[in-house]
Amino acid sequence: PTLREFTFNITQAMSAPDGFQKPMILINNQFPGPLIEANNGDTIRIYVNNLMSNWSTTVHWHGIDQKNSTWMDGVAAVSQCGIPPGENFTYEFKIVDQRGTFWYHSHLSVQYTDGLFGPLIVHDPQEMVPAYDKERIIFMGDWYHTYASVLVASYLNPTSRWMQGESGVEALADNLLINGRNTYNCSVISTTFPPNHDGLPTPLCDESQGELYVTKVKKTKTYRLRLINHGTFFSYWFSVDNHMLEIVEIDGVEVAPISFRGVNVNIGQRYSVIIRADQPVGNYYMRATFPTTCFLPFVPYNSSGLDSTGYRVLGVLSYDDTDPKAPPIGVAGNTTNPYGAADNPFNKLVWEGCNDMPFDMPVPMRQEAAVDVSPYNMHYLEYAFRQSQNENRIFINKTSWAPLENNATLWKTIGQNFSVAPNSYNSWAYSLDQEVLLVPEANAGVQVVVNSLDAMEHPWHLHGHEFQIVGWGKGLYGEGQPTTWNLQNPMRRDTLTIPAQSHVVLRFLADNPGMWAFHCHVAWHMEGGMFVQFLERPSDLTNLLDNTLDRGVRNKSMNFCYRSG
Ligand code: C2O
Ligand code: CU
Numbered sequence: 001p002t003l004r005e006f007t008f009n010i011t012q013a014m015s016a017p018d019g020f021q022k023p024m025i026l027i028n029n030q031f032p033g034p035l036i037e038a039n040n041g042d043t044i045r046i047y048v049n050n051l052m053s054n055w056s057t058t059v060h061w062h063g064i065d066q067k068n069s070t071w072m073d074g075v076a077a078v079s080q081c082g083i084p085p086g087e088n089f090t091y092e093f094k095i096v097d098q099r100g101t102f103w104y105h106s107h108l109s110v111q112y113t114d115g116l117f118g119p120l121i122v123h124d125p126q127e128m129v130p131a132y133d134k135e136r137i138i139f140m141g142d143w144y145h146t147y148a149s150v151l152v153a154s155y156l157n158p159t160s161r162w163m164q165g166e167s168g169v170e171a172l173a174d175n176l177l178i179n180g181r182n183t184y185n186c187s188v189i190s191t192t193f194p195p196n197h198d199g200l201p202t203p204l205c206d207e208s209q210g211e212l213y214v215t216k217v218k219k220t221k222t223y224r225l226r227l228i229n230h231g232t233f234f235s236y237w238f239s240v241d242n243h244m245l246e247i248v249e250i251d252g253v254e255v256a257p258i259s260f261r262g263v264n265v266n267i268g269q270r271y272s273v274i275i276r277a278d279q280p281v282g283n284y285y286m287r288a289t290f291p292t293t294c295f296l297p298f299v300p301y302n303s304s305g306l307d308s309t310g311y312r313v314l315g316v317l318s319y320d321d322t323d324p325k326a327p328p329i330g331v332a333g334n335t336t337n338p339y340g341a342a343d344n345p346f347n348k349l350v351w352e353g354c355n356d357m358p359f360d361m362p363v364p365m366r367q368e369a370a371v372d373v374s375p376y377n378m379h380y381l382e383y384a385f386r387q388s389q390n391e392n393r394i395f396i397n398k399t400s401w402a403p404l405e406n407n408a409t410l411w412k413t414i415g416q417n418f419s420v421a422p423n424s425y426n427s428w429a430y431s432l433d434q435e436v437l438l439v440p441e442a443n444a445g446v447q448v449v450v451n452s453l454d455a456m457e458h459p460w461h462l463h464g465h466e467f468q469i470v471g472w473g474k475g476l477y478g479e480g481q482p483t484t485w486n487l488q489n490p491m492r493r494d495t496l497t498i499p500a501q502s503h504v505v506l507r508f509l510a511d512n513p514g515m516w517a518f519h520c521h522v523a524w525h526m527e528g529g530m531f532v533q534f535l536e537r538p539s540d541l542t543n544l545l546d547n548t549l550d551r552g553v554r555n556k557s558m559n560f561c562y563r564s565g
Pocket of ligand 2: 457458459520525526
């Protein structure tokens with residue numbers, strides 16, 4: 001095991017990844033942020049210098065369990081307060097029995113949307129994936145030309161023109177980036193960005209600055225593409241013209257290989273796919289679609305970016321010494337679709353709505369039975385969107401999470417008569433709260449039933465664990481259609497698309513004392529309160545804090561107040 005050290009200098013800067021200049025948040029002047037690469041068992045130490053002038057910040061290591069190091073999880077107002085402007089903070093954690101594809105991002109409000117994110121890859125010679133020659137990171141996500149804090153304020157405001165504006169759509173994306181770049185049609189600005197838009201200076205747009213991501217491949221070689229969605233609002237159907245994608249890893253869990261025409265990657269999710277360079281030498285487009293079928297009646301703000309088939313070109317897979325600028329020879333969707341001739345990317349890959357795939361389709365390589373559930377560790381969640389006090393909010397069990405100022409108090413009370421926030425609100429009245437679900441029993445199974453009362457899919461992400469997906473069905477749990485169970489080697493992952501008006505049953509083992517976030521990864525929704533916390537084994541957590549935690553770190557992380565700038 002090795003200690004791997006990194007320094008992150010976080011700054012604000014104007015930058016134009018797709019040719020359209022916007023204020024961004026950068027790490028070491030890079031976008032996306034630097035690659036963190038380590039081996040299973042290594043310790044990672046990151047010195048974070050917050051050089052921004054008026055924003056606090058944090059960094060969260062998405063998918064890394066933080067075994068016995070919950071205070072390094074980097075969630076503002078949950079595991080720490082924001083690192084104030086001009087201050088620094090050192091993250092240090094060990095990778096314990098994990099491998100695969102991860103990423104990191106700011107976890108303070110919607111800040112990551114402006115660029116504070118990067119990939120994190122964990123290698124392990126024991127990893128059970130088929131052999132491949134090379135690997136490539138395909139880091140993609142929706143992109144916004146307006147500062148995210150402006151967009152979220154607008155999103156939460158039911159009267160804003162972003163909600164009811166020109167085309168009646170929400171604060172939808174301006175572009176889709178792959179590894180921090182894409183092209184952009186500057187003539188679109190005049191319609192989507194009126195002058196004086198949100199008080200920002202008229203942005204500069206220079207089409208010659210935008211470019212497609214190009215990756216070179218050698219005929220007959222095999223490649224592992226590590227797909228990561230760093231987005232804010234959308235899942236994407238990713239495909240490569242004329243090539244099949246063989247899924248071998250999902251959120252750090254190796255699965256028996258399954259071949260698809262493409263794969264739907266929701267925010268925060270990761271897929272490793274093996275692709276064979278077995279086609280005639282030439283260029284092939286990598287594409288993604290906005291899943292408009294999942295978001296009806298919503299449409300992408302800048303729908304002009306879609307081609308006639310509804311695909312958005314993201315990049316070029318370029319064989320041997322083909323000039324990457326030469327016209328591509330592939331055709332979107334021309335490969336035999338295992339799900340039928342129509343090549344509707346959502347055909348059969350959707351599960352009564354918009355979902356990754358049937359939950360029992362991927363089969364983990366490492367066998368694991370469903371954990372037995374302890375009656376003390378049972379939870380039931382229900383979420384819905386409501387307007388309250390002139391804000392669009394999301395309520396879970398009738399509370400809407402907010403980063404309250406009492407974080408330090410919350411932590412100090414752990415182990416001293418800490419009591420769970422009562423789940424007893426009897427109306428949909430506006431209530432900003434930090435819903436805390438108590439997991440008292442050590443090393444016992446935790447079951448969480450999540451009910452969606454909403455008409456849209458949502459990507460749910462759990463910190464501190466990967467969960468088992470043991471049950472699913474339409475409607476409310478126990479009230480709608482029957483639950484389908486899978487208790488033998490259920491799929492495990494850390495970010496799951498929960499379809500509209502349906503339920504899922506998740507389980508995990510209470511083997512990691514901590515305060516863990518569980519939230520929708522749509523940044524606007526997270527900020528709108530779609531977020532709960534699990535307080536796992538508070539008494540063990542107290543011991544951990546007292547016995548193993550360096551006091552300096554403890555004081556530093558717990559005592560800063562939340563400041564959003
Ligand atoms: Cu990707 Cu709570 O985070
Ligand atoms: Cu959501």
